[in-house]
Amino acid sequence: MIDPFTSLAFSVYSGKGVYALLLGSGISRAAEIPTGWEVTLDLVRKLAAVEGEDCGPSPESWYRKRFGTEPDYSALLGSLAITPSERTNMLAAYFEASAEERELGKKTPTVAHKSIARLASKGYFKVIVTTNFDRLMEQALEAEGISPTVISTADAARGAMPLTHAQCTVIKVHGDYRDTRLRNTSAELSEYPNEINSVLDRVFDEYGLVVCGWSATWDRALCNAMLRSPNRRFSTFWGLRSAPSVTAADLIRFRHASTLEIESADSLFSTVEQKIEALERFNAPHPLSTPIAVASLKRFLTEDRFRIELRDLVLSEVERQMTALAALPVHFAHASKGTLEAQFFTRLELYESRMEMLIPLLAHGCLYGTPAQATIWQDAILRMVSFPPYSAGHDQLINLRRYPATMLMYAGGIAAVASQNYDTLRVILRDARTHGPIDPVRQDTELVFLTVPGQVVDNDVLNEGRAQRWKTPANDRLHDILRNHLRSLIPDDNEYEQVFDRFEYFFTLVYFDLKSLKQDSAPWWAPVGRFTWRGRDAWPSRSHVSEILAAENDAKQESWGPIREGLFTSSARFKEVNDSYSTSILARISNY
Numbered sequence: 001m002i003d004p005f006t007s008l009a010f011s012v013y014s015g016k017g018v019y020a021l022l023l024g025s026g027i028s029r030a031a032e033i034p035t036g037w038e039v040t041l042d043l044v045r046k047l048a049a050v051e052g053e054d055c056g057p058s059p060e061s062w063y064r065k066r067f068g069t070e071p072d073y074s075a076l077l078g079s080l081a082i083t084p085s086e087r088t089n090m091l092a093a094y095f096e097a098s099a100e101e102r103e104l105g106k107k108t109p110t111v112a113h114k115s116i117a118r119l120a121s122k123g124y125f126k127v128i129v130t131t132n133f134d135r136l137m138e139q140a141l142e143a144e145g146i147s148p149t150v151i152s153t154a155d156a157a158r159g160a161m162p163l164t165h166a167q168c169t170v171i172k173v174h175g176d177y178r179d180t181r182l183r184n185t186s187a188e189l190s191e192y193p194n195e196i197n198s199v200l201d202r203v204f205d206e207y208g209l210v211v212c213g214w215s216a217t218w219d220r221a222l223c224n225a226m227l228r229s230p231n232r233r234f235s236t237f238w239g240l241r242s243a244p245s246v247t248a249a250d251l252i253r254f255r256h257a258s259t260l261e262i263e264s265a266d267s268l269f270s271t272v273e274q275k276i277e278a279l280e281r282f283n284a285p286h287p288l289s290t291p292i293a294v295a296s297l298k299r300f301l302t303e304d305r306f307r308i309e310l311r312d313l314v315l316s317e318v319e320r321q322m323t324a325l326a327a328l329p330v331h332f333a334h335a336s337k338g339t340l341e342a343q344f345f346t347r348l349e350l351y352e353s354r355m356e357m358l359i360p361l362l363a364h365g366c367l368y369g370t371p372a373q374a375t376i377w378q379d380a381i382l383r384m385v386s387f388p389p390y391s392a393g394h395d396q397l398i399n400l401r402r403y404p405a406t407m408l409m410y411a412g413g414i415a416a417v418a419s420q421n422y423d424t425l426r427v428i429l430r431d432a433r434t435h436g437p438i439d440p441v442r443q444d445t446e447l448v449f450l451t452v453p454g455q456v457v458d459n460d461v462l463n464e465g466r467a468q469r470w471k472t473p474a475n476d477r478l479h480d481i482l483r484n485h486l487r488s489l490i491p492d493d494n495e496y497e498q499v500f501d502r503f504e505y506f507f508t509l510v511y512f513d514l515k516s517l518k519q520d521s522a523p524w525w526a527p528v529g530r531f532t533w534r535g536r537d538a539w540p541s542r543s544h545v546s547e548i549l550a551a552e553n554d555a556k557q558e559s560w561g562p563i564r565e566g567l568f569t570s571s572a573r574f575k576e577v578n579d580s581y582s583t584s585i586l587a588r589i590s591n592y
Contacts, residue, residue, distance in 0.1 A: 009275035019208040020127035026213025030110040043076045095134040111266035113140035115273040133177035152176045157195035190220045200225040208234025216248040330393030341465045366412035374427035406451040422565035504529030
C-alpha cells in the first residue's frame with residue numbers, strides 16, 4: 001500500500017495550486033503559541049488569583065468545583081472581557097512575542113510555517129484557511145517574498161481579489177488578534193458573516209484540502225461550511241497526532257478523507273516538502289551545462305536541509321563519469337612511438353573534457369562550503385581513484401587513470417587555500433584515504449600519495465609530445481587547465497599564481513610529513529611543483545613561498561589557519577617539516 005504521505009506529495013505536486021490548507025492551533029504548537037485549552041487554563045488561573053484563591057496544579061478541577069461546570073474557553077473570554085476590544089488586549093500577550101521571547105525563537109514562524117511558505121512561493125498552495133489569531137503564517141510568507149491577501153473580516157472578504165488570481169490568500173475565519181472583531185465565544189463561532197461563508201463555500205467546493213492541527217470541536221460554523229460542500233473534486237488529507245474528536249471523525253467520513261498519523265505539524269509539512277522536492281529533482285532535466293550545475297550547488301550549500309541534494313548533485317556526476325571512464329582500456333594499440341604519444345594525449349584530453357563539470361563543482365564547494373560539507377568533496381576525489389583492478393596494461397595509461405582525481409584535488413585545494421578554508425583543505429589533503437591499495441603495485445592508501453602530478457601524468461611523454469623541456473610539465477599543464485575553470489573565483493592572474501604556489505607547497509609538505517611519519521624518517525624524495533623553479537621573482541615580497549609560509553607560521557604559531565585546523569599537528573611540526581624539506585630536497589634540486 002502506498003504511504004499516504006507519498007500520496008499527498010504526488011497529489012500536491014501534480015495539482016499545483018488546487019489544494020487548500022486548513023490549519024488549526026496545532027500548527028503553531030512548536031512556536032509555543034498556546035492552544036485554546038492552554039489559554040483557558042491560564043484564564044482560570046488568573047480568575048482564581050483575582051478572587052484571592054489558589055487553583056493549585058489542576059485549574060480545571062478548581063473551576064469545576066467553584067462554578068459547577070466544565071471550564072469553557074469561550075465562556076471565560078465572554079465573562080472576563082466583555083467587549084471585543086478587551087478580548088483583543090487580553091489575547092495579545094498570548095500571540096505576540098516579547099523581545100525576550102523573540103530572542104529565544106518563541107512565537108516566531110515554525111518549521112511547518114516555513115515549509116508551507118516555501119511551497120506557496122512555488123505555487124503549490126495558494127489558499128490557507130486558519131482558525132489562528134496569530135500572524136506567524138503571514139510572517140513566514142513575507143519572508144519568502146509573498147505579500148498574502150488576508151481575509152479576516154466581512155469587509156476584507158467583499159474587497160478581496162478572486163482566489164484564483166491572488167498569489168496567496170490567508171483566510172482567518174476567527175479574525176486577527178490585532179483586530180477588535182475577533183470571534184471567540186460560542187455564539188461568535190456558531191455563525192460566520194455571509195461574506196466569509198461565501199469564500200469558504202468556494203474553497204471547500206473547488207479545492208482539495210489538507211487539514212492539520214484542527215480538532216473541529218468548537219468551530220461549528222467552520223464545520224457547517226465543510227458540510228455544505230456537495231462536491232469532492234479533489235482529495236482531503238487530514239493530519240492527526242491522536243484519535244480524532246467525534247466532530248472531526250464525522251467530517252473525515254463525510255469528506256472521505258485520508259488520515260495521516262503525524263508527530264507534529266512540523267514533521268508533516270517538512271516531509272511533504274522533501275517529497276515534493278524529490279519529485280521536482282526526478283522530473284527536472286539533467287543539468288545540461290556547468291553554469292546550471294554550479295547554480296544548483298550554490299543553492300544547496302546555503303542550508304543544511306539540502307545536504308542530501310548537495311551530495312547527490314556532486315556524487316551522481318562522479319558516478320556518471322566513472323561509468324564512462326572505467327571502460328577505457330589501459331593498454332596502447334600496437335603502433336609507432338609517435339602514434340603512442342598521440343593516443344596518450346587523446347586520453348589525457350578526454351579526461352580533461354570529462355571533468356568540465358566536476359572541476360567547477362569541487363572548486364565552488366571547497367571555496368564556499370562549510371566544514372560539515374567537506375567530506376562530500378573528499379568522497380568525490382576518492383571515488384575518482386577507485387577504478388576496477390586491472391590484470392595488465394601500459395604504466396602510462398594505468399597511472400593516467402588517477403588524473404581526474406588529481407585535477408579535482410588541485411581544483412578543490414586551490415579554492416580552499418584562496419578562501420583560507422583550511423579545515424576543508426585538511427579533509428581532502430591530509431585525512432583522505434582509500435579503503436585499500438588501488439592496484440597490485442601501489443600499496444599507498446593516502447590520497448595525497450596517489451595524486452602527485454608527475455607520477456600520474458608521464459612528464460617525459462608530455463615534454464616529448466610538445467617538443468619542450470619543462471621541469472614540471474604535469475604541474476604546468478594543471479596550472480593552465482585549471483586557470484580557465486577558476487577564473488570566476490580568482491579573477492586576478494597574480495593572485496592565482498600565488499594561490500597555486502601556496503597549495504602546491506602545502507601539498508608537498510603534507511606529503512613529506514605523512515611519508516616521514518610512515519617510515520619514521522625524512523624521505524629521500526618528495527614532490528616538487530612550479531614553486532620550485534619560479535622562486536622569489538614570483539612574489540611581490542621577493543621571498544620564496546617556503547619563506548612566506550614559514551614567516552606566517554612564526555608570527556601566528558598555533559593560531560595560524562593551517563595549524564589551527566589540523567593540516568599540521570603543531571606550529572613546531574610545520575617548522576620541522578618545512579626546514580627538512582627545504583634543506584634536504586628543495587635546495588638540492590633547485591640550487592635554492
